[in-house]
Amino acid sequence: MKVLFGGIFFAILTGMCYGSFAQTKSSVIQGKVLTETNSPAEAATVVLMLAADSAIIKSTLADKTGSYQLTNIKPGSYIILASQIGSAKVYAGPFSLVAGQIFGAPPITLKQTSTQLKDVTVIARRPYIQVKPGKIVLNVQNSILADGNSAYEVLRQSPGVHVGGDKESLSITGRQPALITIDGRATNLTGDDLNNLLRSMQSSTIDQIEIINSGSAKYDASGGGIINIVLKKGKNVGTNGTLTAGAGYGKYAKGRAGILFNNRTTKVNVFGNYTFDDNKTTRIINTDRNISYHDTLSNYNVAYHNIQKTQNHNFKAGLDYSLSPGQSIGFLVGGIVTDSKFIKDNTLKISNQNKLDSIIISQSNLDRGSSFLNYNINYNAELDKSGKSLSADATYSTYSRHSNEFITNNFYTPGGSNYRDAQQLQNISPSGIHIWTFKADYVNPLTKTSRIEAGAKYNYAKSDNNLTFGPRVGNVYKADPDFSNRFLYIEKVSAGYINYINKVGKWDITAGLRAENTNSKGSSVSSTWTTTYYNYFDLFPQTQVSYTYNQKNVFGISFNRGIHRPDYQDINPFLYYTDPYDYRSGNKNLKPEYTSTIQLSHTYNDTFITTLYYNQTNDAYDFPVYRQNDTTKVNITERKNFGHIYVYGISFYAPVQFTKWWSANFNLDASYIRYKAYPVNGSFNKASLDIIFNSTQTFAISSTIAAEITGRYESPTLYGVNQLKQSYAVNAGISKSIFNKRASIKINLNDVFNTDRDRNHAMYQNIDLSEYNKKETQIVRIGFSYRFGKTSVKSATKHNTGSDDEQRRTGN
Numbered sequence: 001m002k003v004l005f006g007g008i009f010f011a012i013l014t015g016m017c018y019g020s021f022a023q024t025k026s027s028v029i030q031g032k033v034l035t036e037t038n039s040p041a042e043a044a045t046v047v048l049m050l051a052a053d054s055a056i057i058k059s060t061l062a063d064k065t066g067s068y069q070l071t072n073i074k075p076g077s078y079i080i081l082a083s084q085i086g087s088a089k090v091y092a093g094p095f096s097l098v099a100g101q102i103f104g105a106p107p108i109t110l111k112q113t114s115t116q117l118k119d120v121t122v123i124a125r126r127p128y129i130q131v132k133p134g135k136i137v138l139n140v141q142n143s144i145l146a147d148g149n150s151a152y153e154v155l156r157q158s159p160g161v162h163v164g165g166d167k168e169s170l171s172i173t174g175r176q177p178a179l180i181t182i183d184g185r186a187t188n189l190t191g192d193d194l195n196n197l198l199r200s201m202q203s204s205t206i207d208q209i210e211i212i213n214s215g216s217a218k219y220d221a222s223g224g225g226i227i228n229i230v231l232k233k234g235k236n237v238g239t240n241g242t243l244t245a246g247a248g249y250g251k252y253a254k255g256r257a258g259i260l261f262n263n264r265t266t267k268v269n270v271f272g273n274y275t276f277d278d279n280k281t282t283r284i285i286n287t288d289r290n291i292s293y294h295d296t297l298s299n300y301n302v303a304y305h306n307i308q309k310t311q312n313h314n315f316k317a318g319l320d321y322s323l324s325p326g327q328s329i330g331f332l333v334g335g336i337v338t339d340s341k342f343i344k345d346n347t348l349k350i351s352n353q354n355k356l357d358s359i360i361i362s363q364s365n366l367d368r369g370s371s372f373l374n375y376n377i378n379y380n381a382e383l384d385k386s387g388k389s390l391s392a393d394a395t396y397s398t399y400s401r402h403s404n405e406f407i408t409n410n411f412y413t414p415g416g417s418n419y420r421d422a423q424q425l426q427n428i429s430p431s432g433i434h435i436w437t438f439k440a441d442y443v444n445p446l447t448k449t450s451r452i453e454a455g456a457k458y459n460y461a462k463s464d465n466n467l468t469f470g471p472r473v474g475n476v477y478k479a480d481p482d483f484s485n486r487f488l489y490i491e492k493v494s495a496g497y498i499n500y501i502n503k504v505g506k507w508d509i510t511a512g513l514r515a516e517n518t519n520s521k522g523s524s525v526s527s528t529w530t531t532t533y534y535n536y537f538d539l540f541p542q543t544q545v546s547y548t549y550n551q552k553n554v555f556g557i558s559f560n561r562g563i564h565r566p567d568y569q570d571i572n573p574f575l576y577y578t579d580p581y582d583y584r585s586g587n588k589n590l591k592p593e594y595t596s597t598i599q600l601s602h603t604y605n606d607t608f609i610t611t612l613y614y615n616q617t618n619d620a621y622d623f624p625v626y627r628q629n630d631t632t633k634v635n636i637t638e639r640k641n642f643g644h645i646y647v648y649g650i651s652f653y654a655p656v657q658f659t660k661w662w663s664a665n666f667n668l669d670a671s672y673i674r675y676k677a678y679p680v681n682g683s684f685n686k687a688s689l690d691i692i693f694n695s696t697q698t699f700a701i702s703s704t705i706a707a708e709i710t711g712r713y714e715s716p717t718l719y720g721v722n723q724l725k726q727s728y729a730v731n732a733g734i735s736k737s738i739f740n741k742r743a744s745i746k747i748n749l750n751d752v753f754n755t756d757r758d759r760n761h762a763m764y765q766n767i768d769l770s771e772y773n774k775k776e777t778q779i780v781r782i783g784f785s786y787r788f789g790k791t792s793v794k795s796a797t798k799h800n801t802g803s804d805d806e807q808r809r810t811g812n
Contacts, residue, residue, distance in 0.1 A: 027073040027097040031105030033062045040066030044084040051077040051094035082108045102449040138209040144708040144733040152198035159667035172225035179222035191567040200312035202275045204244040207232045214558040217497040217512030221540035222562045239263045240789030250779035252280035272317035281776045290768040293630040299351040310340040326382035335373040342366035359412040370401040387445040399433040424472035433463040450502035459493040486525040487572045510544040556601040566590045585638040609653045617645040623720030626767045643677040661700040688718035704737040721764035729756040743786040751777035
């Protein structure tokens, strides 16, 4: 396999080098289009014309930052025309280009026309999926199936995104969790709490999702790629917004409602959104564990069922103020308040030598609620006309959770009579986390084609987690010192980075280095006080090189080294109760895992992407490992630094336009994964193929009616010590535009055939464990949205040529 990758790598580099000498040097024009308020003029049309006779040479659209690029331009004299609906045309130039020049055009500012058509809304659709250099962009509002779904559900159905593991984490490169950012900023959540945040975030508040395989050193060091969620924010002067409402039904009814608003003047932009979500759902988990001890085969079969009723309040409010044409300051507050009620039923059947011995039925009511608040102040400045810029952010995040569970265990013989008194238990586990983050970024252009980026970041996190567990004695619950604990954790991460970015002829080069120093202290407060310290320094190099062979073919290579720190819940040394024979444990000695990734890519015509990749993870821990006592029959699920993970893979993405009314995209990811344990963890050394295929089919039935179907399949594969069975699901939906396309009604059905479930089997040391996990996935939804105020949706991008910052951790 290494020989194969080496040969392919050599062949690509040989081709690129040959092409660089064989092709005639052409020029590039790049620049930016802004509005009167100095905000990006997204989707503004940029036309390149000959200065002599105004003949049109090329055209393109500005991206969401207002930037544009025109490539493969012959030497000569040109003028540029920029325009946008509601604004007057602006001409710039003439400019003279010489061979091989990369010309930075001065910024173009569009001004609104004094007279505009009234009561007219111009609507055009961007494609749902767009391929851009180094990333795939999902235009969420243009997906029928996204309506009524959460950000989490949209992501798990997206091309190139993989959902897996007991934590249902999101990844896009191998098996390592991706770095999740929202508007380029940290949410400072991970694990279950990050998933809950994404599940509470309605798709109606999202503009785009950017799936980035390999980010620069500007981002926190991540070995699993980056998923950046871009929330809606109005760009037009005036007041506008969107009202949404919806309902759904699977096993139980669901409902949602929300509003998104924006008011922009020449100096001030006020924006925000609020969404209320009421969801009742169910889940079934069946486990079957065989224990062979002293020539006796025991079987522990568990049937678990819960009903969960959750209400989410998700909100954001912000203000941007333009201090001057080149400076702005912003304030942002957002959060999510969640209240959940669980009804749990757990039936454990114990058999010896295939004969039923006893039954333990556990029933409980869990009251769990949490609030996550995020406060941010940010500053952005363009320091001079050469492109020097400075940005700074300060963020304070606070998370609090209450979790009160009361459990009743009843013990029965095979005949149904009680063999001991009922047992009542309390499980109280409050949690509090406070995180302060400060960061600054600086950009300094060196030449017209090169620049240096540098920045620094400091993150201080403090968590306080408490667990009170014990039986009821008389009328009073008493804490069991063997299970009750308090864990205090402090973590400080100091980071700095530098990036060098340049364009030399047909070569685009980004090279960066990030340095991070982590200092942590974990204190366990129980009958004794124990403290664990860690202090480690790491360097994370990152390189991206692309070569534009011609107008339709771009080759690339990238290298990235990243770190994945344990979730806070994974290092809490608590013993969490599931039933009398099943527990989950934290590990205060858990260390980070490190991943190195290399990718070779080819992009054809800005649409078809083929990527070869290899990544290696050391100190891998992000999957469950089991520790079973054959004498007591107790099984403890935990995480430990297990060993190495090696992944070799190839992915292919292709959009296809079959007819004027039928388009589709296809994504195939095939990889070979090997898990190899450290000797201390046994002789486990297994490998498996993992093939993931998904497709989205879109049908334009009429000018106001559209339909969409998605399908996803994953082959049997390996996840740590667990062998996963195949999984697959199909979703379908239809939409109708009404009220002059200001409103829409969408109906969709998730998991049409009710096949979406997880099935796995572990054979590891003395463990023989099978599990079936099925959530409520077959849900029909109907959604309504109405856009009010001043609206303009930009036209879809049509290219003639190829044209921040972190997240992770808290989980409790």
